[in-house]
Amino acid sequence: MSAGEQVIEGVGLPVEIGRIDRELGRLWEDAGESRTRASLVNLVLYSEDPEALDENTRLVAEIAGRHACRAIVILAQPDAVESRARAWINAHCYAAGKRQICSEQITFHLEGESAAALPSIVFSHLDSDLPLCFWWQGLFHRPADARLWSWVDRALYDSGVWEEPAGQFEAVWELAASGDGVALCDLNWARVLATRFAVASLFDHSAALGALRRLDRVEIAHAPGCRTAALLLLGWVASRLGWKVQPMISSGFFLADAGAHVAFELTEAEGATVSRCSFFAGPGEFRVERCDAHFEATVRVAGSDEHPRLFGAGRETLPELLVSELSRGGRHGNYRRAVEAILPLL
Amino acid sequence: MPEPCALVIFGATGDLTHRKLVPALYNLAAEGALPQAVSVVGFARRDKTDAVFRTELEEAARKHSRQALDDPLWSGFSDSIFYHRSAFDDTEGYRSLARRLDELDASRGTRGNRLFYLASAPDQFETILHNLSASGLNHSPESGWARVIVEKPFGTDLPSARALNALVEGAFPESQTYRIDHYLGKETAQNIMVLRFANAIFEHLWNSRYIAHVQITASEPLGVEGRAGYYDKSGALRDMVQNHLLQLLCLTAMEPPAGLDADSVRDEKVKVLRSLRPLRGEDVTRHAVRAQYGAGSINGKRVAAYRDEENVNPESTAETYAALQINVDNWRWAGVPFFLRVGKRLPKAATEIAIHFKGAPPVLFNSASQTVDDNVLVIRIQPDEGVSLRMSAKLPGAAVRVEPVKMDFHYGTSFGKATPEAYERLLLDAMSGDATLFARRDEVEEAWRFIDPIRRAWDEDDAPLAIYSAGSWGPTEADDLLKRHGAVWRRL
Numbered sequence: 046m047s048a049g050e051q052v053i054e055g056v057g058l059p060v061e062i063g064r065i066d067r068e069l070g071r072l073w074e075d076a077g078e079s080r081t082r083a084s085l086v087n088l089v090l091y092s093e094d095p096e097a098l099d100e101n102t103r104l105v106a107e108i109a110g111r112h113a114c115r116a117i118v119i120l121a122q123p124d125a126v127e128s129r130a131r132a133w134i135n136a137h138c139y140a141a142g143k144r145q146i147c148s149e150q151i152t153f154h155l156e157g158e159s160a161a162a163l164p165s166i167v168f169s170h171l172d173s174d175l176p177l178c179f180w181w182q183g184l185f186h187r188p189a190d191a192r193l194w195s196w197v198d199r200a201l202y203d204s205g206v207w208e209e210p211a212g213q214f215e216a217v218w219e220l221a222a223s224g225d226g227v228a229l230c231d232l233n234w235a236r237v238l239a240t241r242f243a244v245a246s247l248f249d250h251s252a253a254l255g256a257l258r259r260l261d262r263v264e265i266a267h268a269p270g271c272r273t274a275a276l277l278l279l280g281w282v283a284s285r286l287g288w289k290v291q292p293m294i295s296s297g298f299f300l301a302d303a304g305a306h307v308a309f310e311l312t313e314a315e316g317a318t319v320s321r322c323s324f325f326a327g328p329g330e331f332r333v334e335r336c337d338a339h340f341e342a343t344v345r346v347a348g349s350d351e352h353p354r355l356f357g358a359g360r361e362t363l364p365e366l367l368v369s370e371l372s373r374g375g376r377h378g379n380y381r382r383a384v385e386a387i388l389p390l391l
Numbered sequence: 392m393p394e395p396c397a398l399v400i401f402g403a404t405g406d407l408t409h410r411k412l413v414p415a416l417y418n419l420a421a422e423g424a425l426p427q428a429v430s431v432v433g434f435a436r437r438d439k440t441d442a443v444f445r446t447e448l449e450e451a452a453r454k455h456s457r458q459a460l461d462d463p464l465w466s467g468f469s470d471s472i473f474y475h476r477s478a479f480d481d482t483e484g485y486r487s488l489a490r491r492l493d494e495l496d497a498s499r500g501t502r503g504n505r506l507f508y509l510a511s512a513p514d515q516f517e518t519i520l521h522n523l524s525a526s527g528l529n530h531s532p533e534s535g536w537a538r539v540i541v542e543k544p545f546g547t548d549l550p551s552a553r554a555l556n557a558l559v560e561g562a563f564p565e566s567q568t569y570r571i572d573h574y575l576g577k578e579t580a581q582n583i584m585v586l587r588f589a590n591a592i593f594e595h596l597w598n599s600r601y602i603a604h605v606q607i608t609a610s611e612p613l614g615v616e617g618r619a620g621y622y623d624k625s626g627a628l629r630d631m632v633q634n635h636l637l638q639l640l641c642l643t644a645m646e647p648p649a650g651l652d653a654d655s656v657r658d659e660k661v662k663v664l665r666s667l668r669p670l671r672g673e674d675v676t677r678h679a680v681r682a683q684y685g686a687g688s689i690n691g692k693r694v695a696a697y698r699d700e701e702n703v704n705p706e707s708t709a710e711t712y713a714a715l716q717i718n719v720d721n722w723r724w725a726g727v728p729f730f731l732r733v734g735k736r737l738p739k740a741a742t743e744i745a746i747h748f749k750g751a752p753p754v755l756f757n758s759a760s761q762t763v764d765d766n767v768l769v770i771r772i773q774p775d776e777g778v779s780l781r782m783s784a785k786l787p788g789a790a791v792r793v794e795p796v797k798m799d800f801h802y803g804t805s806f807g808k809a810t811p812e813a814y815e816r817l818l819l820d821a822m823s824g825d826a827t828l829f830a831r832r833d834e835v836e837e838a839w840r841f842i843d844p845i846r847r848a849w850d851e852d853d854a855p856l857a858i859y860s861a862g863s864w865g866p867t868e869a870d871d872l873l874k875r876h877g878a879v880w881r882r883l
Contacts, residue, residue, distance in 0.1 A: 062690035063612070066740075070775055073804045082804075085796060130691025155691055162688035165862030168738040169612070169690065173883045174767060174781040174797050192863060196882060374792035375761065 056102050056118070056152040057135025065151055065170060069134055080138055080145045083113035086371055087171045091119045091163070092182040101182075102135070102150065107364040109137035109148035112371045115172040116150040121160040128157035130166070164193040178230075178371060182206075185216035191223035198228065201370060204273050205233040205318075211391040214384055228376045232366045234383075237278045239359035240319045240333065243340040244282070246356065247324070247331040253344050256326035257286065261307055266314040266321040273391070274318045275311050280387035281379060282324075290389050318361055393822035395428030396504035396535075397492050401479065401519050402511030403433025403444070407542065409451035411573075412510065413472075415814035417452050420468045421461065424819060428500040431472045434488065436479070444474035457812055471499070479511065479518045485526035493532065503533030506821060508540045516541070516555065520562040529562045538567045540821050543634050544625065545570055545830070548846065549839040556832045569821045570830040574635040574742070576813030576820075578802060579776040581828070583642040583744070584656075586770065586778065593768075594647075596748065598723045603765065604873075605729045606745040606881055607639050610737035612689045614861075615711075619702035627713040628681070628849070631733040633842045635742075637664065638830070639772070640729055643744050644719050653826040657834060664837035668718040675848035678717075680857065680869045681710035684736040687861030694736065694861045708856050710849070711735040714869035728876055732869060736861035741883045742772040756783070756793050764795040767881070776810055777801040 060068045073082050090101045098120045105116040131154045138147040151170055155162065171177060179193075180201035194200065200220060207213045221227055248254050263282065267275035283290065288299035288307055299307040314320050317335040324331040329346035340356040359365070398416075400408050419425045433444055449469060453460050475491060477484020495501050507523060509516055520539075523529045531537045541559060546552030559568050574580055587593055596602070609631055615622045622630060641660035648655040670678055685696040698705050712734035719729060748766040751757040767781040779799040786792040802810050820828055857866040864880065873879055 066774060070801075070803055073801070085794070128693075153691070158693065159688065159691040162691045162862060165688055165738045166691060168862075168864060168882075170739075171882060172797075173881060174769065174779065174795060176795065177882070372786055372788065374786050374794045 110139035123160035125156035189220035280383035284382040414456040503535030682857035
């Protein structure tokens with residue numbers, strides 16, 4: 046048995062694709078009253094990495110207790126020589142009093158030509174009337190498949206894993222245009238949510254608020270490989286304050302509304318996704334620094350004492366990020382503007 | 392429990408007998424719903440003995456019965472199965488059938504009750520009915536009854552339906568005629584009336600004041616599967632819309648009947664059919680869409696285009712998909728469009744009725760900054776029979792975020808056993824003399840009266856047929872039908 050087959054064995058009971066609904070029904074009929082099927086959302090996890098299948102199954106098992114869903118886990122290998130489509134079903138159950146609450150998982154392995162059947166595979170196995178969240182893991186293909194994305198309510202992806210984010214963001218805008226009303230949910234954006242919250246709090250104090258328009262320098266320290274997350278944070282600040290990046294000039298600053306230059310510097314540092322974020326306005330400094338599970342926010346301005354405050358830093362694990370996205374609803378109103386503010390820097 | 396009778400199946404060696412009728416009869420027998428004396432006589436041309444016939448049926452029942460065959464039970468049941476060899480046009484074959492039925496009356500106690508099931512090809516109906524009359528089999532020899540069950544299609548248009556009805560009426564009175572539409576035998580179809588008229592909360596909302604539109608869908612991933620000869624002439628409109636979908640529409644739209652007897656229910660259904668706004672000429676272009684499947688993939692497998700299927704005319708213009716906007720012009724439904732769609736090679740097998748309620752007022756949670764999905768009540772006919780209601784709920788947390796959630800009732804899990812097959816209920820009803828779930832002559836003719844102009848307009852239309860990829864949800868033209876009303880087809 047190959048390693049790939051061992052991985053696939055862990056995903057549940059093999060079933061004929063045409064009999065999935067029937068077999069799922071049988072699963073619940075056999076379970077009797079002790080188990081209840083629950084679902085708030087259709088969650089599709091799509092990957093082209095064979096190792097992701099096992100990882101995604103663990104992920105679904107981990108989130109199912111907190112956010113019941115119908116999970117459709119797909120491994121597509123379009124380059125495989127042989128065309129083959131296989132499926133498995135599984136249930137993840139959690140005790141809730143005397144009963145067990147269960148989420149269903151349907152897993153597909155699409156090889157060769159059958160990978161082109163992705164839209165039809167997804168359309169065939171949705172739990173109707175529930176939102177469809179589609180997590181596209183890895184790189185987007187172009188052109189976007191309008192047939193697929195027009196059905197998706199929330200498109201999930203993680204810009205943190207992209208090596209060439211500029212082209213990928215273009216692909217995201219394309220899919221957003223083809224999917225009527227699809228909400229874009231970047232897990233990397235969720236990853237800096239707690240940081241954004243802490244940064245915003247820096248300027249809550251009336252003494253600090255006025256400094257927002259006088260900021261002249263930004264420094265962000267980010268973990269190796271997390272530059273896009275740091276840029277998203279920077280893009281968020283820039284878009285909120287109306288800064289425009291100057292692509293004609295080598296690098297390093299934004300142009301603020303009043304024509305002032307705002308320099309920025311991104312540095313790598315071991316640790317959290319964003320370990321430090323400092324804003325300077327003349328001699329004043331507004332800093333958020335990661336300390337274990339917290340952010341420490343410090344304001345240093347003339348005539349004001351330092352007031353370090355602690356904020357929860359949240360957890361950056363994939364299950365946490367995913368649950369936070371699934372539990373969120375609505376759109377990320379500032380996200381696209383934040384990305385557009387830093388596109389030339391990607 | 393019905394009275395004992397002899398059930399004579401014409402076309403006994405066909406698919407319907409093997410896949411549906413005999414498994415249904417076995418299930419009824421296994422559940423003790425059939426009197427011991429009920430006898431099944433297969434009438435067909437091929438030469439075979441009772442024993443061979445029983446063996447063939449056993450094999451089929453093992454494959455198609457909803458409950459596993461219990462050997463002793465099957466053995467007892469199969470003793471009630473007989474084979475009568477005759478061509479449909481052989482008058483002597485009918486005379487010998489009469490003698491054999493008399494013998495069964497004497498030996499098994501079928502009391503002169505006869506139920507004739509026309510499961511043959513429709514072009515044989517005339518011959519069979521004529522010979523039943525000529526041999527006197529259309530009357531019970533004793534004080535029993537003689538009934539006929541007619542399988543669809545009930546004609547191919549209004550004139551042929553009238554001719555068929557006249558033919559049937561020449562042999563059997565309408566009260567003894569049972570036109571079978573197996574959709575009506577499904578538990579959930581029967582549950583539509585219960586849902587509407589046994590639950591006070593729904594009926595108050597069941598009108599144009601609260602309902603925005605209704606969607607009725609019958610989709611299947613299958614292609615023509617060996618029915619090319621029939622389907623290529625029929626198309627989706629005749630095969631599905633004229634009968635099954637219009638019946639579901641009637642059950643959804645009808646007024647409360649005066650009683651639960653067959654004619655009270657069927658009277659109300661006929662009133663709905665008479666209220667359908669006719670589609671003619673330009674209306675057909677605007678309110679009806681037809682299409683045919685091209686190549687694509689189903690369940691991850693490549694499938695051929697309709698025109699490349701075996702025994703299909705490579706230039707066929709038969710529609711494998713039809714979508715209609717139908718208006719029911721009566722007090723209750725004025726201004727509420729009913730959208731019907733049916734298709735082959737669609738991604739999922741599903742038959743359902745979805746009642747889309749009007750949205751909440753555009754204030755509070757349904758405002759410009761945040762909209763909420765409308766409520767939808769879904770009656771799933773097959774598979775996974777059940778009822779669900781979509782509503783909005785607040786996501787847990789400090790912020791007020793509203794998302795759709797679903798209350799879902801599944802027959803299978805709630806009642807702990809597989810629901811009976813439609814044919815079980817229908818056979819039992821025909822034996823019991825209850826015609827409620829069967830189509831009456833005027834129902835069939837009214838349905839054709841509505842369908843014929845659409846068919847004619849399509850036949851006369853020389854515009855190229857829309858093609859949709861197998862595995863998709865149909866052509867974009869069908870989406871436009873709903874877009875005009877600010878709606879979209881349900882994501883099933």
